[in-house]
Every structure is written in C-alpha cells, then in structure tokens.
Amino acid sequence: MTAAQTCHHVDDQVDIDECYMKIALDYALLHNSGFPFGALIVDHTKNDISCYGANSNTQNKLLHEQSGQLRCTQLYPSPTNDDMTNPGLDWSKQTLYTTGEPCPMCASQSIYRGVSRVVWGSSISDINKSGRQQLAINIEEVVASAKLGAGIEDNRVPELLGGVHKDECDHAFWCAFSVFRTKEYHDAMIMNNDTEYIQDRNARFPCVSFPVRQQV
Template sequence: MRFAYLTLSLVIFIAIFDMIAAQSCHHLEDQKEIDECYMKIALDFAKIHNPQFPFGALIVDHTKNEISCFGANSNKKNKLLHGETAAFWNCTELYPSPTNDDMANPGLDWSKQTLFTTGEPCPMCASQSIYRGVARVVWGTSITDIYKSGRQQLDIRMENVVASAKIGAGLKDDNVPELVGGVLKDECDEAFWCAFSVWRTPEYHDAMEKNNDLAYIQDRDQRFHCETPSD
C-alpha cells in the first residue's frame, strides 16, 4: 500500500501490516463482515500511530475491496490533521489530478470510495466527506461517546451535517454519503475510553454527576480494562 507523511520505518512496518490485514478482507462478501474487517485495521493503525488519540481512518475502494490509503490523528504535527483529514490528504497526494484540476478531474474516483474511521467524523471531517464525494462513511464510536469519555468535541452529529448539504438555490443535495455507525463500537469505545483517562478530571466527574451520567462511567470502568503503568 501507499502512504504519505510517515517516517520510513513506520511506512515499512505498516506496509507489511497492511498487506496482511487487507488480504484478510478480500475473501469476505458479507458487507457487515467487510466493514468490521476494515474497521479493525483502522483501529489497529490508530493504536500504533497515535495511541493517545486513537482516531484512525482508511479509505477503501469498495468496488475492488482494496485499501486506497490510511490516515491517523497527527496532532503532534498539526492538530487540524484529524484522521479523516490525513486520509483525504494522503489519497489526494497519492492520486493527484492528471490535469491539475482536482475539482473537475480528481485522480481517484471518489464515488467508489468508503471512508472508515474509528470515531464519528466531527463537523469539519464530515464536511470534507461530503465535498470529497465519498459514497459511504463508516465509523465506530460516536461523537457523544467521545466527549463523554473526556475529550473536547463539537456536539453535532454527522447526520445533521449531511442533512444541511444544499446545492444551488437551496435545493437539497442528494449526492451525500451513506452513513453507517457503530461498527466494532465496543472495541472503539474501549480505545477512546482508555486513551482519554487522563482527561477525566474532578471537573469532568462533577459535570457527569450533574448530568446524571455516573452510571456511564461505572459501566465503562467495569467493561473496559485499561492498562496502567503498573500493569
């Protein structure tokens, strides 16, 4: 597979990892199994690349059942490079417009692409998905679960961003991606819950108690066994 913005050693490691993992998805025909297979790859990639912020993304050509490119949250370099943003940039670099006109003649047929992402896209990434023209967006954990885990998030669901898409004269834009949420939700929830433990401050607990959400914390603490330095 191809990558951008990665160190050489990581490129080599992930290329080997991708080759093995992607092949394991090729024999699948059931859509649910395919979605879970690629979500597992996205999550594993996120844990390797940036385990403190496990936002991982894949762009997959669903007509070939083949990964087009990867992306992961790169907040160490640029906090705006969310996993989905990084994936879009990587694909655009890897498949540039042959006529230097990415709007009219992109180098990749985006209508054949599915975006897989471990976390529901924020409004920024949701908008990019619409503008980029992917056919499907598949995510693991939800925006609600991300902020309830302790991290900042804009409480605007992707379905609402999609519903706001308009074309000329305010007409509804029907050329928007199909949305599929909750794929490998427990695995993704656990990754975010464990990664964001440092952000669950006393102020966080006070706010959750005020919102009658202490049961949410108890449920995740019971179900998710996060590693600690002493483990």
C-alpha cells in the same frame, strides 16, 4: 503494520465493514494510541484500501480523517492538475472508515470530496463522555444540511453507518482519554446523572488490557 492489509477473504458487506474497522483501529493504535482516530479510505468496488490515515498531532491537530483524504490526493493526483473537476481518485467509489464519528469539519469535507459511504465506530457523544472535547453535532445533521445552489437538496451525500465495532473503538477512546477525566469532568458527569456511564465503562473497558486487538 496492521492486523490485516486487506479484507479480500470476506465478501459479505457486514463482514467487510467490520474487517476494515479493525484495520483502522489497529492503525490508529499503532500511530497514536493517545488519540486513536484512525481512518481508511477503501475502494468498495474493488475491495481495496486506497489509503490510510491517522492524526499523529505532530504537525497539525486538525488532521482527523482528513489525513487519509489528503494522503489519497497525494497518492492519486489529478492527471490534469484540476482536482476540482478531474480528481485522480474516483471518490464516488470510496468508503471512509473511521474509528470515531466524524466531527462537523470532517463530515463536511467528506461531503465536498464526494465520498459515497462513511462508516464509524464510536459516536461523538461517547467520545465526549470519555472526556474529550467534541462539537455536539452529529454527522447526520451535517449531511442533512448539505444543499446545492439555490437551496436544492444535495443527493450526492454519503451513505452513513455507525457503531461498527463500537465496543472496541469505545474501549480505545475510553482508555486513551483517561487523562482528560479531571475533577471538573467527574463533577459535570454527576450533575448530568451520568455516573452509571462511568461505572459501566470502567467495568467493561479495563485499561490494563488496553489496547485490545483482534486478529482478522
């Protein structure tokens, strides 16, 4: 189904993050190469995948990384039917790997769910410059806004790491979103002095070779 089902063959954290990002990207390209948002939820204490997720857009276009989180709640239901206080999965031991930086909706869900790490490939800015609609609020801003009652700082927010296999993820989004790069898009990029961005992407990310998959 993917280039690799596990990353048990690596033990360095950098290598582990890169390995799981490759799996997330392959999963996204397999299930919906036109919107290559792929996600894995990994128990980092066991180095095991808890569940996969990709938005096929067939039922609900809002299911970005949430598709993986919803799948986990189905696979690991609360043993007491109390997902609020007794979830079936220990989310504090989970890392979310996603090909694209979580939008505010998905970032918020990761905070509420209690995911302890979020790792992504492409940034919101790059996804937007590839031609796709985005909310220009990065995940750091969303995490910084998290408060407990009475405005107390929430220290249970996830650790964040972006830019893992960024080029591979950027390549996937650049080619997938070519259909959205209309005349209006090009006019706006010219106005924003971003023509060099387009030239760079076209030179480095030829869509004739899309998708690019690397074996792990």
